[in-house]
Amino acid sequence: MSLAEKKVLILAADLFEDMELLYPLFRLREEQVAVTVAGLDESPVSGKKGYSPLEVDTAVDGLSAEDFDALVIPGGFAPDKLRRSEAVLGLVRDFDAAGKPIAFICHAGWVPISAKILSGRRATSVGAIRDDMVNAGVEWTDEACVVDGNLISARTPDDLGPWSKALLVALQSS
16 A cells, blocks of 8 residues: 555644644655644644644544554643543554554653553653653663554654654555
8 A cells, every 4th residue: 555545643732842743744745645633622723832823634532543544643742631631542542452553752652651552562752751651661762763563652853754754664564
């Protein structure tokens, strides 16, 4: 299946890390991947560094992992909001149960922690949440991009290149 036939869901909430959402959004679209940006509701969201407004395509309620090939969770302060939504956590668990790629970066590790899918897995994150990752049972490593099965994690915006490449490889393989 070509990338043009793939569908990716990006989760968004206010105070997302601008580059961690925009870079994969445009990079995936550049490869003709169909990207859906979903918010906690249908209101536009604003980036932590001022990108505003970012229109969302839909709200997470009612979405199904079955309709997408991969999930992207940007960092910033948005993950702290996203992880409080049972609809978001259910989606994350469903993507993981289906073995579909879940790409998360920086503080976005909070979302799979709250979904309880990280125990016994290898991943990375921004150093500020390392303790949270370790306490959730993650084998944490300080690398630009860590791939463990369907999980693709990265530390910071400096790692967007290798993280995005790993996501594209995973999409081509799925």
